[in-house]
Amino acid sequence: MTSARIAAKITPSLQEALLTTVDALTRRRACDIPELTIDQLVGLGWLQWKGGSLRLTEAGETMVVKVQSAMIMREAVAA
Numbered sequence: 126m127t128s129a130r131i132a133a134k135i136t137p138s139l140q141e142a143l144l145t146t147v148d149a150l151t152r153r154r155a156c157d158i159p160e161l162t163i164d165q166l167v168g169l170g171w172l173q174w175k176g177g178s179l180r181l182t183e184a185g186e187t188m189v190v191k192v193q194s195a196m197i198m199r200e201a202v203a204a
Contacts, residue, residue, distance in 0.1 A: 140192045143171065147181060147189055155179045 135143075142162045149157045155178075163179065166172040171185030181189070 135188075135192070139165070140195075142166070143185070143189060143192060146172070147185075150179060150181060 143166065146158050146162060146166060149155060158179070163172065166185065167174070169184075171182055171188055173180055173182050
C-alpha cells in the first residue's frame with residue numbers, strides 16, 4: 126500500500142494533529158499539545174510516555190513520513 130493511500134485513511138484533522146504534535150515536541154513544547162490529541166496519539170501507538178517525557182514511537186515516526194509523503198504527492202499533482 127502506498128504512503129498516499131495509507132495517509133488517506135487517516136482523517137485530515139488527525140494528520141494535522143500529528144504533524145503539529147511533532148513540531149511541538151521538536152520545540153520542546155509538549156505543554157502546547159491538547160490532552161485529547163495526546164490521548165488519541167498514545168492510543169494509536171504513535172506517542173508514548175517515557176520517563177515523564179512524551180516521545181514519538183517508531184510507528185509514529187513511520188506515520189509522520191507517510192503523511193509528509195502524501196502531502197508532497199498531493200502538492201505535486203496539484204501543480
